[in-house]
Amino acid sequence: MxxxxxxxxxxxxxxxxxxxxxxxxxxxxxxxxxxxxxxxxxxxxxxxxxxxxxxxxxxxxxxxxxxxxxxxxxxxxxxxxxxxxxxxxxxxxxxxxxxxxxxxxxxxxxxxxxxxxxxxxxxxxxxxxxxxxxxxxxxxxxxQGAEGEMMAVLCRDTTAVEQACDRVEGANVAARNTDSQTVVSGPEPAVSQVRDRIDDETRARFTTLDVGAAFHSxxxxxxxxxxxxxxxxxxxxxxxxxxxxxxxxxxxxxxxxxxxxxxxxxxxxxxxxxxxxxxxxxxxxxxxxxxxxxxxxxxxxxxxxxxxxxxxxxxxxxxxxxxx
CATH class of the missing domain: 3.40.366.10 (Malonyl-Coenzyme A Acyl Carrier Protein, domain 2)
Structure with missing residues (x-):
């Protein structure tokens, strides 16, 4: 110890x-x-x-x-x-x-x-x-898996982010960091779909994380x-x-x-x-x-x-x- x-x-x-x-x-x-x-x-x-x-x-x-x-x-x-x-x-x-x-x-x-x-x-x-x-x-x-991606979403409506993940197969909420920052993880097509859904519903900013894989998914x-x-x-x-x-x-x-x-x-x-x-x-x-x-x-x-x-x-x- x-x-x-x-x-x-x-x-x-x-x-x-x-x-x-x-x-x-x-x-x-x-x-x-x-x-x-x-x-x-x-x-x-x-x-x-x-x-x-x-x-x-x-x-x-x-x-x-x-x-x-x-x-x-x-x-x-x-x-x-x-x-x-x-x-x-x-x-x-x-x-x-x-x-x-x-x-x-x-x-x-x-x-x-x-x-x-x-x-x-x-x-x-x-x-x-x-x-x-x-x-x-x-x-x-x-x-060994498909290409994965993690994306930080800066958005006051975190519920919209979580609902978008629920509606896209393979997407996951990887982290709830603050009351306005959520991280989404999954195959690249799934993360892209989540981004599109959020964009349709509310104002948000997106940053792709430089991690090279879909951790916490x-x-x-x-x-x-x-x-x-x-x-x-x-x-x-x-x-x-x-x-x-x-x-x-x-x-x-x-x-x-x-x-x-x-x-x-x-x-x-x-x-x-x-x-x-x-x-x-x-x-x-x-x-x-x-x-x-x-x-x-x-x-x-x-x-x-x-x-x-x-x-x-x-x-x-x-x-x-x-x-x-």
């Missing part, structure tokens, strides 16, 4: 007057060149866990994160262990350097694994192997089946910190619910709106996003404009907020 979090040497209690805090972990699509490198250079605990997790899989995660070619880094089978390692290792450094112990954790898609690890429910070396396998299975499903069914079998063979612990699921929006501590949550997520909808509703309802006032940061705090600012958001892009950001 993350010894710096789950031993007396790691954990420090939050100050009594500290705001109720959630730590957030981004998913695939957030990757960027040199992600995590500044934290690796500055924080020994981050360096230790980067090296440990890189050694636990069959690719050089550290090299891919810091110096990797963009094309290679954005292959799903590489992206997932790289984003996972960046989030988990940086969280280790944040806990070690600044004594941050969140009241809740949550992650978007792949970030759910990072959140579960930070909470103590998943061994980090096991976790990086899991997400490497998840990426392989999803990459294989994409290559029926096209990932073979990946979901294979990966669920892998999950069933994995040992999970009861999490020390409450985890908010991006599948159901429920608060849980791992245990038997993990396999169901993480298995169904591959083909199901990421409901970030439900995550934020749960966190806000629990009184969370401060949201800290682990690197590669920015996407999730942007969603939070849309859904909870009164909340404090802290996207950690450099060690200086942490020092400014939490002290040197």
């Amino acid at each position: 993350l010894e710096t979090i789950h031993s007396d040497g790691w954990i420090n209690e939050l100050n009594e007057d500290a705001p109720t805090t959630a730590v957030l972990f981004p998913g695939q699509g957030s990757q960027q060149p040199e992600m995590g490198q500044a934290f690796y250079d500055a924080w020994p605990a981050t360096r230790e866990w980067f090296d440990t997790l890189s050694a636990a899989v069959d690719i050089d995660v550290r090299e891919l994160c810091f110096d990797g070619d963009h094309t290679v880094l954005t292959k799903t089978e590489n992206t997932q262990p790289c984003v996972y390692t960046t989030g988990v290792a940086t969280f280790a450094g944040l806990a070690d350097r600044h004594g941050i112990v969140p009241d809740y954790v949550a992650g978007h898609s792949l970030g759910h694994f990072s959140a579960l690890t930070a909470a103590g429910g998943l061994d980090p070396e096991t976790g990086v192997g899991l997400v490497r396998e998840r990426g392989r299975q999803m990459q294989q499903a994409a290559e 029926g096209q990932m069914e073979t990946a979901a089946t294979a990966f669920t079998e892998k999950l069933a063979e994995t040992s999970f612990e009861r999490a020390d910190i409450p985890v908010v699921s991006d599948v159901s929006g429920d608060v849980y501590h791992g245990d038997t619910q993990v396999v169901q949550e993480l298995g169904s997520q591959v083909v199901g909808t990421v409901d970030w709106c439900a995550v934020v509703e749960t966190l806000a309802g629990a009184g969370v006032e401060r949201y800290i996003e682990m690197p590669p940061a920015g996407t999730l705090t942007g969603f939070i600012e849309r859904l909870c404009p009164e909340a404090e958001t802290i996207p950690l892009e450099s060690p200086a950001d942490a020092a400014e907020v939490f002290g040197a």
Whole structure:
């Protein structure tokens, strides 16, 4: 486990007057060149866990994160262990350097694994192997299936988007990110039909995502089946910190619910709106996003404009907020 979090040497209690805090972990699509490198250079605990997790899989995660070619880094089978390692290792450094112990954790898609690890429910070396396998299975499903596409829809009438998906075979709501941003996934012809239907009914803006496959749709069914079998063979612990699921929006501590949550997520909808509703309802006032940061705090600012958001892009950001 993350010894710096789950031993007396790691954990420090939050100050009594500290705001109720959630730590957030981004998913695939957030990757960027040199992600995590500044934290690796500055924080020994981050360096230790980067090296440990890189050694636990069959690719050089550290090299891919810091110096990797963009094309290679954005292959799903590489992206997932790289984003996972960046989030988990940086969280280790944040806990070690600044004594941050969140009241809740949550992650978007792949970030759910990072959140579960930070909470103590998943061994980090096991976790990086899991997400490497998840990426392989999803990459294989994409290559064996028809051409797939994901499209972000910016539209105030999210009901129109969901109804359009319901009426087009093969189309799926991949993510509910904010009250005005929905992601649609499926075969290219199906996604195109959804766009046409929405255009006929309401005003909207559309952006095709640079992901190369229809994640969180029926096209990932073979990946979901294979990966669920892998999950069933994995040992999970009861999490020390409450985890908010991006599948159901429920608060849980791992245990038997993990396999169901993480298995169904591959083909199901990421409901970030439900995550934020749960966190806000629990009184969370401060949201800290682990690197590669920015996407999730942007969603939070849309859904909870009164909340404090802290996207950690450099060690200086942490020092400014939490002290040197």
